[in-house]
Amino acid sequence: MEEKTIRYSNDALTVLWRPERCIHSAVCIKGLPSVFDVRRKKWIEVDAATPAEIMAQIDKCPSQALAYEKK
16 A cells, blocks of 8 residues: 655645654654644645755654655
């Protein structure tokens, strides 16, 4: 069975979220709350920071539930 992956994109970057891997450490939320906000229906807002800021924060995800693809 293929792992569920949800994608959030803009012209420069696609953020991939694999919910089954998420351990809810909140590293993303604490580090970049303008992008990662679970109170929003679309909880990842790719346009709320620069691609470099988003990629740096995703690199800190301990479970690797978050990943990215540069366009």
